[in-house]
Amino acid sequence: MAAFIKAANAKIRANPMLSYICSTHFWGPVSNFGIPIAAVMDTQKSPELISGTMTGALIVYSATFMRYSLAVTPKNYLLFLCHFVNEGSQLTQGYRWMQYHKWGGKEKMEGERSLMGVASGEAEKVKDAVVRN
Structure with a gap:
């Protein structure tokens, strides 16, 4: 072997x-x-x-x-x-x-997230209004 x-x-x-x-x-x-x-x-x-x-x-x-x-x-x-x-x-x-x-990326990302939260909240309000009508 x-x-x-x-x-x-x-x-x-x-x-x-x-x-x-x-x-x-x-x-x-x-x-x-x-x-x-x-x-x-x-x-x-x-x-x-x-x-x-x-x-x-x-x-x-x-x-x-x-x-x-x-x-x-x-x-x-x-x-x-x-x-x-x-x-x-x-x-x-x-x-x-x-x-x-x-260099400010964290603050920018947090700002974008808060805007997305506002935008999604507004979208939910519109969706609820459409469903009610």
């Missing part, structure tokens, strides 16, 4: 493409892609839900590992791409957090 595994490993390692796909140089970034995918999907959610502290930490984390991915030998472009996407989405989230918490 050990000879079979040794022969299979030698065959895989002889092919450069298979060797790469069976390495941590490939599977590390692939498994890490969950972070940027989640971050991109979170850009569609309300800015109320964004954690400024976590976003800041992820911006530093992604920038650090973008640099690391190019500093190792051989360069890991897949890891670079993963952290590049995450860096962009975290910077977007950071901008959305700043806009909401620091």
